[in-house]
Amino acid sequence: MTTEGPAGLPMTVPATDLPDRVRIHEVGPRDGLQNEKTTVPTEVKAEFIRRLAAAGLGTVEATSFVHPKWVPQLADAEQLFPQVKDLSAKAVRLPVLVPNERGLDRALALGAHEVAVFASATESFAKANLNRTVDESLAMFAPVVARAKEAGLRVRGYVSMCFGDPWEGAVPLHQVARVCTALRAMGCDELSLGDTIGVATPGHVLELLSLLNEEGVPTPALAVHFHDTYGQALANAYAALEHGVTVFDASAGGLGGCPYAKSATGNLATEDLVWMLRGLGIETGVDLAALTATSVWMADHLGRPSPSRTVRALSRKES
Amino acid sequence: MTTEGPAGLPMTVPATDLPDRVRIHEVGPRDGLQNEKTTVPTEVKAEFIRRLAAAGLGTVEATSFVHPKWVPQLADAEQLFPQVKDLSAKAVRLPVLVPNERGLDRALALGAHEVAVFASATESFAKANLNRTVDESLAMFAPVVARAKEAGLRVRGYVSMCFGDPWEGAVPLHQVARVCTALRAMGCDELSLGDTIGVATPGHVLELLSLLNEEGVPTPALAVHFHDTYGQALANAYAALEHGVTVFDASAGGLGGCPYAKSATGNLATEDLVWMLRGLGIETGVDLAALTATSVWMADHLGRPSPSRTVRALSRKES
Secondary structure: OOOOOOOOOOOOOOOOOOOOEOEEEEOHHHHHHHOOOOOOOHHHHHHHHHHHHHOOOOEEOOEEOOOOOOOHHHOOHHHHHHHHHHHHHHOOEOOEEOOOHHHHHHHHHOOOOEEEEEEEOOHHHHHHHHOOOHHHHHHHHHHHHHHHHHOOOEEEEEEEOOOOEOOOEOOOHHHHHHHHHHHHHHOOOEEEEEEOOOOOOHHHHHHHHHHHHHOOOOHHHEEEEEEOOOOOHHHHHHHHHHHOOOEEEEEHHHOOOOOOOOOOOOEOEHHHHHHHHHHOOOEOOOOHHHHHHHHHHHHHHHOOOOOOHHHHHHHOOOO | OOOOOOOOOOOOOOOOOOOOEOEEEEOHHHHHHHOOOOOOOHHHHHHHHHHHHHOOOOEEOOEEOOOOOOOHHHOOHHHHHHHHHHHHHHOOEOOEEOOOHHHHHHHHHOOOOEEEEEEEOOHHHHHHHHOOOHHHHHHHHHHHHHHHHHOOOEEEEEEEOOOOEOOOEOOOHHHHHHHHHHHHHHOOOEEEEEEOOOOOOHHHHHHHHHHHHHOOOOHHHEEEEEEOOOOOHHHHHHHHHHHOOOEEEEEHHHOOOOOOOOOOOOEOEHHHHHHHHHHOOOEOOOOHHHHHHHHHHHHHHHOOOOOOHHHHHHHHOOO
16 A cells, blocks of 8 residues: 555645644544544554654644543553653654643653643533533633643643534634633643534634734634534635644544544544645645555554545555 | 534634625536446436425536446436426526537437536546547537537536646646636636546645636636545635635535545535535525435435535434
């Protein structure tokens, strides 16, 4: 099998006024694997992270220090992190999710350089995911962010359900902005705007980005995290790019929810994003053939084909 | 099963400077079914076309008057067309593909109001698909277009391989423009720019559209026809929308090539396009729930799930 695409394709034709370079925040090992039914052995996860880094991904979210009871797929965080930590000496950023101070303690003990907290824009999801109100969850994060910053760590704040909520439907933009500005006030360096159920469309994305700018959150502090549940992820990414966003969350091979299952979440596939960015002449540092080969290798471990269209297209050549 | 989405979603948030309304040129019954392995009974095709029209699609490409030897899936064009022709009295446009003068004769005999010819931007595909050079195929189309126009028909010119070719790789833009201007000079009312292998990215789309404008083809005479082979179709559609394109080809349920097969072509799914347009507040006249129900019904006939992400997401609710 080769994962090289047709020679000379995509043709590189830049569009005007787009960034020259973007950073991909790879979430496959964390957001991807935590939503897969198959539990992957620790050594395979470590190899996955190493392969992603070798394919040129400079930021790979490695795992989550959440209580194993809630996310059994990532119960091996303590074993996994030391197996990949040396990558950070090679300038690969390895953020980890920390749900609370206990999680932060575990991450600090292992020498993590970068952590993320996971907030919700809606009451329903805060209740479902954190068993707290939005304000209670923000109060829980405040000391996590403060202590992480004191320890010299970089801190990312995830904001989920920014564009729609399965229980509440439409989510008012000012409600999203309130959570975002609260996380920024705590000290979060970067906010990742999550379309957790994949319902956003480009105008909605642009409106939220503009509102956040007006509320004092500059574009360089914003990342976008799209899901492909309704096939909108890449169009939304393109709209965000036009707004000037330079940090894009994506999951290698589209890991993170089988498109056939009811629980499907469908992360934007890193390969589909890289194909577009390559065509636009925007630098990512990623070797698409090596990344695709990595996703095919992981799909074999999970026993099902990758939902990424680019992975399927590239890996079926001469297979 | 319901095919209604989450209440109030997608939120409608227009973007600036986009068209208020677009026309979807539905290609499922022709481009979709001709690429499906299963041969669908004529009555089912007729019912499919009726359901698509009832869901609000004002243009439904009905069939192809190509020789049955080449496209056995559409060998029933003579039987099918009369079964749906009454829809045109209800203002539903029913274009049909005509490969040559013999095909045009058949379409005229049945009272078709609108025909399409199918050209190629590359020599390799002209040879593979038409067994002619590009110039020979244009010479073949000239009398078809002239006679159709004389008979008062509307004529569309498809141009395939506009953004890449599986044999030739990159396709020079001026080569595409040459075929487009030749088809316009013959009298084609509308050109459909086909990304037959799905490799285009937004900058490439914008560059081709601008070049065609410079060469004298106005945007209202242009339609775009994207395939989702690399997951790029909707992002490209959004870019085309920003350029001012108002005619979009799409296939109900993404019919037209199983994403798991080597031969996958993967038309842009009409539902995924409609979801985006609905979010952007752009009028299409389409009832998304009715359209999705139609695609689910057709997927049952074909014995496999729709590849459209929107169809999957909407049809698994409460199913």
